[in-house]
Amino acid sequence: DIQMTQSPSSLSASVGDRVTITCRASQNISRYLNWYRQKSGTAPNLLVYAASHLQSGVPSRFSGSGSGTNFTLTISSLQPEDFATFYCQQSYTSPLTFGQGTKVDVK
Amino acid sequence: EVQLVESGGGLVQPGGSLRLSCAASGFTFRTYEMNWVRQTPGKGLEWLSYISTSGSNTRYADSVKGRFTISRDNAKNSLYLQMNSLRAEDTAVYYCARQLGSGVLDYWGQGALVTVSS
Numbered sequence: 001d002i003q004m005t006q007s008p009s010s011l012s013a014s015v016g017d018r019v020t021i022t023c024r025a026s027q028n029i030s031r032y033l034n035w036y037r038q039k040s041g042t043a044p045n046l047l048v049y050a051a052s053h054l055q056s057g058v059p060s061r062f063s064g065s066g067s068g069t070n071f072t073l074t075i076s077s078l079q080p081e082d083f084a085t086f087y088c089q090q091s092y093t094s095p096l097t098f099g100q101g102t103k104v105d106v107k
Numbered sequence: 108e109v110q111l112v113e114s115g116g117g118l119v120q121p122g123g124s125l126r127l128s129c130a131a132s133g134f135t136f137r138t139y140e141m142n143w144v145r146q147t148p149g150k151g152l153e154w155l156s157y158i159s160t161s162g163s164n165t166r167y168a169d170s171v172k173g174r175f176t177i178s179r180d181n182a183k184n185s186l187y188l189q190m191n192s193l194r195a196e197d198t199a200v201y202y203c204a205r206q207l208g209s210g211v212l213d214y215w216g217q218g219a220l221v222t223v224s225s
Binding site: 036042050095097099 | 210
């Protein structure tokens with residue numbers, strides 16, 4: 001199975017901050033990388049698919065980049081609703097696998 | 108509006124069975140592949156199973172292969188997960204998720220809690 005490793009596991013930030021989360025795959029997954037945000041007590045919500053494509057309705061403060069094994073999710077200006085946990089997920093091959101999550105909390 | 112609503116969760120004893128349902132609305136269910144994903148505090152998000160639009164093609168995680176069965180009824184706009192031989196480590200919140208394409212999960216249900224305990 002492909003292992004997905006996110007860093008950091010947690011970070012503290014303030015509203016308006018620029019935040020960057022990284023995700024590394026254990027093998028080349030081309031651009032088959034997706035990002036989700038999960039607010040407390042709710043289901044994950046798709047933000048970015050295919051490494052850099054913003055899902056419909058997702059604010060433009062989110063952006064994704066990368067290919068191969070290294071990927072990045074950037075939030076250009078953190079908003080109150082972004083205090084949540086973010087997950088990467090590879091869709092290159094079955095089984096689909098997720099990173100362990102990055103929790104963003106209030107500094 | 109796309110909606111996925113899981114039901115059927117609850118408390119079950121080890122070795123027991125449970126059937127989860129996922130009622131879909133707001134989209135043409137029969138044209139979308141579907142998945143089940145679970146979440147535990149310890150193991151995070153874990154993909155469990157996939158089913159093709161017709162139901163003829165299915166895939167499973169090794170952790171549930173032979174114990175869980177995914178199915179769908181396109182006439183009823185419903186997805187199912189039959190869970191047998193349940194273990195304590197199957198305790199989790201179970202989500203159904205619509206597949207946008209190539210493993211991208213674009214809509215998720217609210218989740219159903221399954222607790223396996225004596």
